[in-house]
Amino acid sequence: MKFLRQAINGVRSARSFSSSAVSRKDFIQDLYVKELKSYKAPPPAKDAHVGAVKQYTIPPAPKAPSLPSDVAAELNAYDASEPSKDAAPKAAATTTTETAGEGAETFLAFLEKDEPKAEAHH
Template sequence: MSTVLRQASTAARAFSRSAAFSTSAAARKDFVQDLYIKELKGYKAPPPAKDAHVGVVKQYSVPPTPKPPVVPADLASELSAYDATEPVDGTPKAAAGTPESLTTGADTFLAFLEADEPKVEHHH
């Protein structure tokens, strides 16, 4: 009988400890939560400063109006001089000894790729 009594006493103590622990945790939780909510409700945000933008935002200024292009006085002679000039080819001349495949441009290579392949003749 004493073992049953000891077990009951141990169980009662364990139950009372767990109940006390759980209630104290709940009480602490409510206390912290209440304190947090009280502080949140009492918080007042400071009003924004009037000159808070100074140094951060640049002043806007209207760009100057562009000036219209000036037409040359003797436009006809300048156009005839332009027409008389020889067009300059922008590609460099092939140096002696360099293979032609290195000096041809991209257009030649693309034309080669787009060209039809020669048909292979089958010998019977």
């Protein structure tokens, strides 16, 4: 037990005696900071930007829109290019034979109708 106390006291005394970080100097850090402070960047060359920056040119002014000289011919050409109502596809207009010609009430009644029960297999 006595040996244990001496060992603990020895450790405590060793911990209390340490060198101060302030008294130790880091010569490498001091040299690095001194070199950083003394560094001067070289002056830029006069033509350093040549080749790295494109010359700016103003884009040409847009033209003002103009009316066509022959409006009637333009309208006729548009009417000719527009598809007629008779040529519309009829696939969208087809419906099933059950609901064709029936109203919404008949359709809702069809939906509310009970499903036929499946026959039980014995």
